[in-house]
Amino acid sequence: MSAAPAKRTTYREAVREAIREALLRDPRVFMMGEDVGRYGGAYAVSKGLLAEFGPERMRDTPLSESAFVGAGIGAALGGARPIVEIMTVNFSLLALDQIVNNAATLRHMSGGQLSVPLVIRMATGAGRQLAAQHAHSLEGWFAHVPGLRIVVPATLADARGMLWTALEDPDPVLMFEHQTLYNMEGELAEDAGPVDIDRAAVRRPGGDVTLITYGATLYTTLAAAETLAAERIESEVIDLRTLRPLDMETIFASVRKTRRVVVIDEGWRSGSLSAEILARVAESAFYDLDAPVARVCSAEVPIPYPKHLEDAALPQAPAIVEAVRALMPASVSR
Amino acid sequence: MIAFHMPTLGADMEAGTLVEWLKKPGDVVARGDIIAVVDTEKGAIEIEVFDAGVIDRLLIAPGQKTPVGTILAMIRAPGEPPGVAPEPVAGAPPAVAARARISPAARKAAGQLGVDLDAVEGRGPGGSITVADVERAVSGRRTVLSASDRLAATRAAVGAAMARSKRDVPHVYLSNTVDLTPALTWLRAENARRAVTERLLPAVLFIKAVGRACADVPGVNGFWTDKGFAAGSGVHVGCAIALRGGGLVAPALHDVNTKSLDVIGREFADLVARARAGALRSSEMSDPTITVTNLGELGVESVYAIIYPPQVAIVGIGRIVDRPWVVEGRIEPRSVVTVSVSADHRAVDGRGAGAFLTAVERWLQEPAAL
Numbered sequence: 001m002s003a004a005p006a007k008r009t010t011y012r013e014a015v016r017e018a019i020r021e022a023l024l025r026d027p028r029v030f031m032m033g034e035d036v037g038r039y040g041g042a043y044a045v046s047k048g049l050l051a052e053f054g055p056e057r058m059r060d061t062p063l064s065e066s067a068f069v070g071a072g073i074g075a076a077l078g079g080a081r082p083i084v085e086i087m088t089v090n091f092s093l094l095a096l097d098q099i100v101n102n103a104a105t106l107r108h109m110s111g112g113q114l115s116v117p118l119v120i121r122m123a124t125g126a127g128r129q130l131a132a133q134h135a136h137s138l139e140g141w142f143a144h145v146p147g148l149r150i151v152v153p154a155t156l157a158d159a160r161g162m163l164w165t166a167l168e169d170p171d172p173v174l175m176f177e178h179q180t181l182y183n184m185e186g187e188l189a190e191d192a193g194p195v196d197i198d199r200a201a202v203r204r205p206g207g208d209v210t211l212i213t214y215g216a217t218l219y220t221t222l223a224a225a226e227t228l229a230a231e232r233i234e235s236e237v238i239d240l241r242t243l244r245p246l247d248m249e250t251i252f253a254s255v256r257k258t259r260r261v262v263v264i265d266e267g268w269r270s271g272s273l274s275a276e277i278l279a280r281v282a283e284s285a286f287y288d289l290d291a292p293v294a295r296v297c298s299a300e301v302p303i304p305y306p307k308h309l310e311d312a313a314l315p316q317a318p319a320i321v322e323a324v325r326a327l328m329p330a331s332v333s334r
Numbered sequence: 335m336i337a338f339h340m341p342t343l344g345a346d347m348e349a350g351t352l353v354e355w356l357k358k359p360g361d362v363v364a365r366g367d368i369i370a371v372v373d374t375e376k377g378a379i380e381i382e383v384f385d386a387g388v389i390d391r392l393l394i395a396p397g398q399k400t401p402v403g404t405i406l407a408m409i410r411a412p413g414e415p416p417g418v419a420p421e422p423v424a425g426a427p428p429a430v431a432a433r434a435r436i437s438p439a440a441r442k443a444a445g446q447l448g449v450d451l452d453a454v455e456g457r458g459p460g461g462s463i464t465v466a467d468v469e470r471a472v473s474g475r476r477t478v479l480s481a482s483d484r485l486a487a488t489r490a491a492v493g494a495a496m497a498r499s500k501r502d503v504p505h506v507y508l509s510n511t512v513d514l515t516p517a518l519t520w521l522r523a524e525n526a527r528r529a530v531t532e533r534l535l536p537a538v539l540f541i542k543a544v545g546r547a548c549a550d551v552p553g554v555n556g557f558w559t560d561k562g563f564a565a566g567s568g569v570h571v572g573c574a575i576a577l578r579g580g581g582l583v584a585p586a587l588h589d590v591n592t593k594s595l596d597v598i599g600r601e602f603a604d605l606v607a608r609a610r611a612g613a614l615r616s617s618e619m620s621d622p623t624i625t626v627t628n629l630g631e632l633g634v635e636s637v638y639a640i641i642y643p644p645q646v647a648i649v650g651i652g653r654i655v656d657r658p659w660v661v662e663g664r665i666e667p668r669s670v671v672t673v674s675v676s677a678d679h680r681a682v683d684g685r686g687a688g689a690f691l692t693a694v695e696r697w698l699q700e701p702a703a704l
Contacts, residue, residue, distance in 0.1 A: 259439050290439040290464045
């Protein structure tokens, strides 16, 4: 923990500060996307930056994800450090060809001659009644693709610190910001700055069960851990932070200690990141397991619009508590 | 081939934990031999075999909690060749269960620590064996209950049986104040010519009198079953014995009506000692046909006890007190005791219970004939 004085801020302001710092520090950095300039961004992240940095560095684009992501790749190839904002992960599917076929492959296909130092930011996740075309959690799909780095800031410090490190990366980095987190308030050190984008973080230590999550479900999971602690079940909560490459060392170290593991993922379970994590646990930590691996994921439906159905579709704390209880001996008395 | 099953050692027993085998394959056993020790809520019980033969195979490993009725061992009848497959017994649970659930970590730990997983009781989710179970096994403690756990389990078992009895069994209560002076006079004279260790307790007179009365009025001696009353195959009097540290058991003295007071006295002393040491035998636990509870030594004047199902009667004995008593028109000081009987009205009505109580009184007036 930093000893510097802390200020009250929001996740949204922390992301804006990160963008602002990048624009100030490096003249090669510019940002573009739909409504990022005059409107200030669909989630108001870039409000005020057009006035401060001008239209050369805060560029509004046409409504064509394929075109402006492709332009970002070209700019990166040409030596710029673009930050491309896609409004939501559902819309990023229109740019899938650019991301998967170009950004992720060019270093390999050019034998290392080309580099795509691009950062693509986008909102992800459900919880604000934006329905099935604006609320899915598809970051796990991108984590499937070699050549991409996938980061998910869940805390103010990561929202503030991951962008600069991502811009320093010579290869494309996709950053997923959960849409329910933008209004999250908290304390952030005045001197908060760049953070690593390699390691998972233990957000709560515990010895009985490992709960692996990322993004907004970190807070659902921490709430569940609090409930479980009242039953003398101590959860170790791991915030993955980076979905590709996965920091399996942190996961294995925890599972070897707790011998029980639950993955909490807002993505669907079929063919998912949660499946990948648990497969690796089964491959490499099988003999450390004292109970079957378990998951709490979103229901396998397009995210519903009505509030009660949206809530029912998403991983909630009671379901996490139930999943953990099912792994524990009938009476927890050690 | 004879299948030897986990016996029921009380109406509420569902399972027992095999503590140890006292016989091994190849050993010759006779009817009544103790072949194993089983742990129940009521303590470690020595299990007897009811058939003669040779132990062919032991099917359950020590430490395993096993439902009543499970085949524990196969016994070859005399002359039977070894190695015959066990005959399937209709209705009995299979001796070999599906593959046990053992966590990978528990398997690894068991391998490293040299623990036989067959002997480990799984307390993990779904009865699975976890690392904690292996560690408990290796800590050297058998899966026998601790003293405090056992006391709690005993309380729970007694409580369940009593609650069920009060709920299901229509009790009829009768009592009689019995003049015990002739019996005590006879007992004093009898004990005066005996060595100290051979002396008889009044309790022995009560037990024998109850046994004799059961033979006179067999309708109180037996069990209430789905098909109605089933008379006991003998007169086996359960004796309620308080255990040190709490709880009670009521093991049987067998064939009381045909045994002498001396034999009953010796067996009663032995039974009390073994009950308190936790070394009762399965038959003693499972087959009382009637029970006697004696609270006189606590100073209680009378007791109306709850029947222990499936028995149909229980006799309550109070304190022997000196009272003014009318004898042949004159008031005399006499030693008297209140004897009660609680009877299951489904099996026996007030008239039958009354006849039984009168028979107990009559026998107590004729101690020499006991």
